[in-house]
Every structure is written in structure tokens, then in C-alpha cells.
Amino acid sequence: MRRRPAPYDNVAVCAPVTVPYQRFSNETAHWWAGAALRQLRDTMGLTPRDVDGFCFASFTAGPDSAVGMVQHLGLTPRWLDHLPTGGASGVMALRRAARAVQCGDAELVVCLAADANAIDSFRHGLANFSRFSQDAVYPYGFGGPNATFALITDTYMREYGVTREDFGKLCVAQRANAGSNPLALQRKPLTMDAYLDARPIADPIHLFDCVMPCAGAEAFIVTTPEIAQRRGLPAASVLATIERHNAFPEDPVQLRGGWAMDIDSFWTAAGIRPADVDCLQVYDDYPVIVAMQIEDLGFCPKGAVHKMIRQTDFTIAGDLPLNTNGGQLSAGQAGAAGGFQNLTEGLRQILHQPLGEQVPDAEIALVSGFGLVNYDRGVCTGAAALKALR
Amino acid sequence: MSARPPKETRDPLARKKARHVAPGKRSRAMHALSARAAQGRFVLQVCTDCGTATYPPREACPNCWGKLAWQDQPTGAEVLCETEIRVSTDLYFRDHLPWRMGKVALDAGPVALVHLHRSLTPGDRAVIRTMLDRGGNAALFALPPSGEIDMTDPQLREFVVPIVGKTVLVSDARSAIGLAVVKALHEAGAALVVAGMAPPDRALGAGAEILSREGVQQVPLDIADQGSVMEALSKIGGPLDIVINTARHVRAGGVSANANLVEQRRAFDVAAMGLSRLAQATGPMLAGRPNGAFVDLISSDALAGSASHAGFAAAEAARLALLQAFRAEMRDAGVRVMAVFTGPVEDEHHQRVPPPKVAPGRIARSIVEALTQGHEQTCVGDVAQDAMARWLEKPALYAREKNL
Numbered sequence: 001m002r003r004r005p006a007p008y009d010n011v012a013v014c015a016p017v018t019v020p021y022q023r024f025s026n027e028t029a030h031w032w033a034g035a036a037l038r039q040l041r042d043t044m045g046l047t048p049r050d051v052d053g054f055c056f057a058s059f060t061a062g063p064d065s066a067v068g069m070v071q072h073l074g075l076t077p078r079w080l081d082h083l084p085t086g087g088a089s090g091v092m093a094l095r096r097a098a099r100a101v102q103c104g105d106a107e108l109v110v111c112l113a114a115d116a117n118a119i120d121s122f123r124h125g126l127a128n129f130s131r132f133s134q135d136a137v138y139p140y141g142f143g144g145p146n147a148t149f150a151l152i153t154d155t156y157m158r159e160y161g162v163t164r165e166d167f168g169k170l171c172v173a174q175r176a177n178a179g180s181n182p183l184a185l186q187r188k189p190l191t192m193d194a195y196l197d198a199r200p201i202a203d204p205i206h207l208f209d210c211v212m213p214c215a216g217a218e219a220f221i222v223t224t225p226e227i228a229q230r231r232g233l234p235a236a237s238v239l240a241t242i243e244r245h246n247a248f249p250e251d252p253v254q255l256r257g258g259w260a261m262d263i264d265s266f267w268t269a270a271g272i273r274p275a276d277v278d279c280l281q282v283y284d285d286y287p288v289i290v291a292m293q294i295e296d297l298g299f300c301p302k303g304a305v306h307k308m309i310r311q312t313d314f315t316i317a318g319d320l321p322l323n324t325n326g327g328q329l330s331a332g333q334a335g336a337a338g339g340f341q342n343l344t345e346g347l348r349q350i351l352h353q354p355l356g357e358q359v360p361d362a363e364i365a366l367v368s369g370f371g372l373v374n375y376d377r378g379v380c381t382g383a384a385a386l387k388a389l390r
Numbered sequence: 391m392s393a394r395p396p397k398e399t400r401d402p403l404a405r406k407k408a409r410h411v412a413p414g415k416r417s418r419a420m421h422a423l424s425a426r427a428a429q430g431r432f433v434l435q436v437c438t439d440c441g442t443a444t445y446p447p448r449e450a451c452p453n454c455w456g457k458l459a460w461q462d463q464p465t466g467a468e469v470l471c472e473t474e475i476r477v478s479t480d481l482y483f484r485d486h487l488p489w490r491m492g493k494v495a496l497d498a499g500p501v502a503l504v505h506l507h508r509s510l511t512p513g514d515r516a517v518i519r520t521m522l523d524r525g526g527n528a529a530l531f532a533l534p535p536s537g538e539i540d541m542t543d544p545q546l547r548e549f550v551v552p553i554v555g556k557t558v559l560v561s562d563a564r565s566a567i568g569l570a571v572v573k574a575l576h577e578a579g580a581a582l583v584v585a586g587m588a589p590p591d592r593a594l595g596a597g598a599e600i601l602s603r604e605g606v607q608q609v610p611l612d613i614a615d616q617g618s619v620m621e622a623l624s625k626i627g628g629p630l631d632i633v634i635n636t637a638r639h640v641r642a643g644g645v646s647a648n649a650n651l652v653e654q655r656r657a658f659d660v661a662a663m664g665l666s667r668l669a670q671a672t673g674p675m676l677a678g679r680p681n682g683a684f685v686d687l688i689s690s691d692a693l694a695g696s697a698s699h700a701g702f703a704a705a706e707a708a709r710l711a712l713l714q715a716f717r718a719e720m721r722d723a724g725v726r727v728m729a730v731f732t733g734p735v736e737d738e739h740h741q742r743v744p745p746p747k748v749a750p751g752r753i754a755r756s757i758v759e760a761l762t763q764g765h766e767q768t769c770v771g772d773v774a775q776d777a778m779a780r781w782l783e784k785p786a787l788y789a790r791e792k793n794l
Binding site: 099104122123125127128131132134135136137138139141142143144146147150151152154155158168199200201203204205253282374375 | 412413415417419420445446447459470471472473474475476477478479480482483489490491492493495501502503504505512523525527530767
């Protein structure tokens with residue numbers, strides 16, 4: 001029997017920050033990181049001297065890592081972490097920072113993700129992404145993540161009877177949610193017909209199954225409830241978290257993610273059930289991964305997600321508000337910040353500081369991350385349940 | 391005689407088509423796989439401790455952390471899923487969209503992403519061929535179980551060298567080998583075979599009637615003479631797709647004993663310097679073609695010195711070194727540089743050599759096969775195959791044993 005993780009006592013998550021995304025920008029990741037910190041200064045009076053822990057995620061800060069960033073940004077932390085885990089980095093930053101604060105290794109940790117996106121930088125980023133990709137993925141048509149997830153989607157649809165209309169419903173709902181988010185890059189309503197008629201990218205992936213790469217930054221603070229209160233910051237507690245890497249390596253095609261390995265202990269530790277979740281912020285690089293998370297996080301049994309999708313309203317006013325800022329599919333994917341935006345949005349909803357419409361009476365948010373296609377599947381997964389401290 | 395296929399031509403005023411090659415960056419382990427794929431082998435790493443086969447190439451066994459060694463593998467596989475890529479940011483693939491690829495479960499164990507033949511769908515059985523892509527690196531191609539290469543599939547054509555409708559230069563068409571090669575390429579559908587008539591101008595042997603067929607053009611060509619090379623190429627009207635370098639100067643003789651320096655010098659002038667002259671003159675022409683290739687016929691004596699044919703072996707060794715450098719130069723242009731190794735040939739130059747010897751017709755068939763199957767390196771006949779196997783295993787021992 002595995003030891004049960006200790007509860008996250010005396011930890012407060014607060015101060016969600018989103019630097020408005022831009023489709024293309026000549027600014028560097030360092031600039032976007034600086035913009036996020038400046039927002040923290042302007043909204044809560046934070047100074048470099050107040051930060052004693054720093055956790056950083058980025059694909060485009062090279063040659064700098066978190067080390068270069070602390071000197072660049074004038075920080076003197078006594079706790080430092082760098083996460084190369086992209087879409088899983090938000091949940092992972094939260095887990096690490098929460099334990100650091102809980103154990104006293106740091107008092108106020110800024111978790112920050114920032115990525116640049118100049119014209120053509122997406123192609124360069126792809127070409128140097130991972131050794132397995134270089135050896136065994138790109139030489140096969142160089143379709144990028146679209147091709148990888150096309151293969152997963154192809155298998156998933158045949159295996160579980162999920163249709164393009166089912167994925168379309170998720171994308172249309174997320175676009176509707178983006179409508180009220182002034183920072184979303186794509187806010188024009190999406191119809192099911194437009195979704196179905198979109199041009200094919202890598203069959204069965206079509207245009208509106210794909211995110212729009214962009215530049216941007218996201219940040220949040222993990223500290224103690226006392227400090228949050230002293231600074232007048234609404235905050236949330238961490239009910240439970242999980243993390244898993246390279247789960248089920250024997251599965252020939254990824255039809256389930258690492259969540260499925262640990263989800264029972266997750267709900268036990270959180271002390272709640274899926275029905276208690278007020279808003280679900282899952283990683284959405286492609287709708288197939290959204291569907292996979294709905295199953296693997298326990299919102300419906302494996303293989304039943306098509307029924308669940310057909311019966312559920314995923315808009316902000318609906319029965320399971322999903323990716324309430326529009327998710328990456330509508331708001332844009334700002335590199336590693338794409339793995340933070342689900343966390344900042346979940347946090348905003350339960351702190352009642354939304355960018356767009358508020359989920360009525362939201363108290364509990366479930367945030368889920370998925371990252372890094374090293375070869376043929378996403379390797380890193382994580383999830384966290386947050387509850388407002390009131 | 392049936393009508394020759396139409397010869398491919400190019401409008402001299404048309405905008406030149408920019409040619410790109412498939413992305414070329416690879417790990418060291420992947421290059422090790424490519425080196426074996428160039429020999430026509432399908433290998434994967436297998437753990438020396440637990441026996442698990444692994445892919446993509448790794449540096450340690452993911453099952454038990456044991457050491458990995460390359461081993462030949464069964465080529466069967468089952469198709470798991472498929473996609474047709476319609477959008478790519480890579481310049482090479484953008485020129486060839488849509489591109490079919492998929493994932494297979496290899497009979498050897500691991501799953502792999504593959505180029506997927508257009509007739510294959512999920513659930514189908516397939517055979518996996520490791521072929522070299524336009525960047526010269528190994529790529530897995532899933533073919534229907536017959537393994538047949540369908541030359542009308544544009545995706546598959548990127549991995550092989552089609553002959554039909556092409557213009558081919560044979561550098562020495564006067565020899566028995568040269569005549570056989572001209573005949574084989576003519577029969578394989580080349581629109582024009584330019585037959586280089588090397589000096590001295592002597593009577594032609596059996597099979598010379600091929601040279602007067604429609605679709606064969608004789609040009610005087612001595613690759614030991616720069617002026618002759620330039621003049622011969624100027625006589626080829628239109629593009630040149632394939633060069634087959636059959637020129638060689640086979641003579642017995644040692645270094646200090648039975649040495650003939652005139653013959654040694656001529657061997658170098660034909661085999662080594664001749665290759666350079668031909669490569670310099672034809673490289674730019676091949677680089678402009680969609681499926682350019684240079685095939686060099688080379689002696690397996692190039693692998694280790696020969697006491698009986700010292701000068702010849704030395705010249706062939708120099709030729710091999712130059713060929714490897716030429717291959718690297720042409721990689722960026724997507725031109726395939728191929729080597730066909732042979733041992734002693736059933737011809738006038740090997741009258742004193744006992745069998746086994748390789749018939750010129752067999753060499754010619756191997757050259758056609760190397761082109762149409764996309765084999766970078768071929769060994770034709772028992773002697774060349776044995777020499778290559780022994781050289782690959784223990785080069786120092788092979789050099790000793792060969793000259794005992």
C-alpha cells in the first residue's frame with residue numbers, strides 16, 4: 001500500500017495573472033515574464049524583495065533557464081524550480097510550490113510561464129523539440145503535433161465510437177465561453193456546420209481541432225493564508241493533486257493518460273466527488289485530449305464519453321462549465337503558458353475574479369494538465385482540485 | 391520494338407524548381423540504424439540482458455537498463471492507425487503533400503511511426519522496409535505484404551530512383567559490364583541511354599548491337615580526360631537524371647614485385663580521378679533533377695589491399711573514399727549516390743581468376759535493382775558479399791586473411 005500524501009495545510013493560491021496574448025510578437029519570453037511580474041506589482045504592490053521562491057516554465061527562454069531569469073528579473077529566491085513540462089507545468093508548479101510553502105522552504109512563490117511567438121518561431125521550436133521526435137516523428141511528413149494527435153484521434157474515434165460531432169460540441173462550447181473573455185484571440189461564435197466543414201489538417205483533425213500558437217504569459221502566487229490575507233488577496237486552498245509521467249508505456253496508442261493511474265486516490269484525498277466540481281479546466285491542445293480527461297478524471301466511465309458529451313452543456317451557464325475562458329482552442333496557446341492558463345482560469349472562477357462571465361457560485365475548480373509529446377504521446381499529466389478560502 | 395517512353399524535358403525558360411530534402415537532424419544512434427539500412431537491413435536495438443527490442447533508438451534498455459545491441463528483425467507489422475498530413479511547416483514535405491503516415495505494431499515488439507503505403511488501412515498486415523529518405527537517413531516504410539514497390543505512388547518514388555522516361559549516362563559502355571548495363575537500363579524503360587565509348591577504339595564484344603538501338607546514343611568519353619568529359623556531356627541534349635560509372639582499369643600486379651607503374655597510374659586516373667571528373671561535371675546536372683542518382687560500380691577490393699591486384703585495389707579504395715565524400719556533398723540536393731560492389735567479373739580482365747565470378751548481366755540487374763529499390767549499398771555475387779560481411783565484422787583480420 002502506497003503512503004498517502006499529506007494534505008496541503010497552510011497553503012494559499014492567489015493572484016492569477018494573464019498577460020494579454022498576441023498571435024505574433026517580436027518580444028522575447030523574458031519580456032513576457034517581465035510583463036507578468038509588472039502586473040503583480042501594479043495590482044498587489046509586489047516587489048522583487050517580496051519573492052523568496054520562483055518556479056518558471058518556458059520553451060523559448062533559451063539559452064536561459066530559471067537561473068537566467070532570476071538574475072534577469074532581479075529575484076533573490078531561496079527556492080527555485082524550472083519546469084520543462086509544457087502543458088503539465090501549471091499543475092506541477094502548484095504542487096511543488098505548495099509543498100515548499102507548507103514546509104517553510106519558501107513563503108511566497110511566484111509561479112510563472114512565459115513564451116514568445118515570433119513569425120516562424122513555431123517551426124524552429126518544432127524542429128528541435130525532442131530526440132525521439134527528431135529521429136522518429138518529423139521525418140514522417142513533419143506534421144507536428146497535428147499528425148501525432150491525428151493518429152490518437154483516429155484510433156480513439158474507432159475504439160470508442162466518438163464522432164466528429166462530439167468533438168465539435170466541445171469546441172463550439174469552448175468558443176461560446178470565449179465570447180465573454182476579452183483576452184481570447186478567437187471570440188467569433190463557432191457553429192457546428194463551420195466546425196464540420198473546416199479544412200482538413202491531418203485527417204481526422206480539422207482546422208478547429210487545432211489551437212492557435214501565440215505569445216503570452218501566465219502567473220500565480222503560492223503563499224500562506226496569513227500572507228494572502230495580509231495583502232488582501234482572495235485565495236484558494238489545494239484539496240488534492242496528482243502527477244504522473246510516461247504512464248501505460250505498453251499501450252500501443254495513447255487512449256488513456258496518466259490520470260487514470262491515480263484518479264481514485266485523488267478523489268479520496270480531495271474528499272469530494274466529480275459532481276462537486278463547479279468548473280472543469282482541462283488541457284485542450286486537441287478535443288480528443290479533452291474527451292480523454294473527462295473519462296480519466298472520473299466524470300464518466302471509459303468509453304462512455306460520447307454519451308456524456310451528448311448529455312452535457314459545457315458552457316458557463318451549463319451543467320459542467322468547461323474551459324470557461326475558451327481554453328487554448330479559443331484563447332490561444334502561448335507555449336508553456338498554455339499549461340498555466342487552465343490553472344489561472346480555474347483560480348479566477350472560484351475567487352470570483354473572472355476575465356469574462358462568472359460561473360455562478362463557483363467554489364471548487366478541477367484543473368488538469370497534459371504535456372510534452374516526446375514521441376507518440378503526451379508524457380506528463382497532472383491534476384489539482386482547488387477550493388476557495390472564504 | 392515497342393515505342394520508347396517519352397523523354398523528360400525541361401522548358402529552359404521556366405522558373406527553376408527549388409528542391410528541398412527531408413529534415414536531416416538525427417541522433418547518433420539513429421545514424422547507426424541508417425548505416426545498416428543503407429546495406430538493406432532492418433535492424434532494431436535489442437537488450438543484451440532481457441532481450442527486449444526497442445524503438446526509437448535509445449542508449450539504454452527502458453525495460454531493465456541493460457546495454458543495447460543492433461539485431462536484424464522480422465519485417466512484419468500490423469497497421470494501428472493512419473493519417474493524411476495536409477499541412478506541414480517543412481519545405482520538403484510541403485512540396486509533397488498530402489503525405490500518408492501511420493503507426494504500426496512491429497512483429498519485433500515496439501510500435502513505430504511509418505510512411506504508410508496508400509493501399510494500407512488500420513488492421514492490415516504490412517511489411518516494413520527501411521529505406522533512405524531524401525536526406526539520406528533511414529525511414530520505415532510500411533508496404534503491402536507482397537513488398538512490391540509501386541512506381542506510380544508519388545510518395546514511394548521519393549525513396550527510390552525511377553528509370554522509366556529518364557536519361558542515363560553509362561561512363562564506359564564498351565566493356566562487357568558496360569554493354570550489359572546499357573541493355574538493362576534500356577529494357578528497364580530509360581528514354582535515353584547515353585553510352586560513353588571509352589578508348590581505345592577497339593572491336594566490341596558480344597551484345598554490342600544494343601548500342602545501335604533507338605534510345606541509345608553513343609558519345610566518345612574518356613573519364614581520364616577532362617576535355618573528353620566536358621565534350622561528352624555537352625552532347626546530351628536536355629536533362630541528365632542518372633549516371634552509372636562503370637569505368638574501371640583492372641590489371642594484376644604487385645607493389646614491388648610484378649609492379650607496372652604505368653598501369654597503376656592509369657588505374658588511379660580512371661577509378662579515382664575519373665570519379666572526381668565525372669562527379670564534378672555531372673553533380674550540378676543531377677542536382678537539378680527530381681530523382682537524380684549516381685551509381686558507382688566498385689570492386690570489393692576497395693575494402694582491403696590486394697597483393698595480387700595492388701594498384702587496382704588501391705585505386706578502387708581511393709574511389710570509395712571519394713564516393714563517400716561525394717555522397718555527403720549531394721545530400722543537400724537530394725541526389726542519391728549509390729555503390730554497387732562486385733568481386734571478380736566473368737570478363738576479359740579476370741581470365742586468370744578462378745570462379746566464383748559475377749556475370750556482367752547480373753551486375754547490370756543489380757544496378758537496376760539498386761535504383762528501383764533505393765539501395766544505397768549493394769554487394770553483388772558471393773565474393774563481394776563475403777568480403778563485405780568479413781570486413782564489417784573484423785576489418786583488421788579481413789585485411790590479413792585476404793592476403794595470406
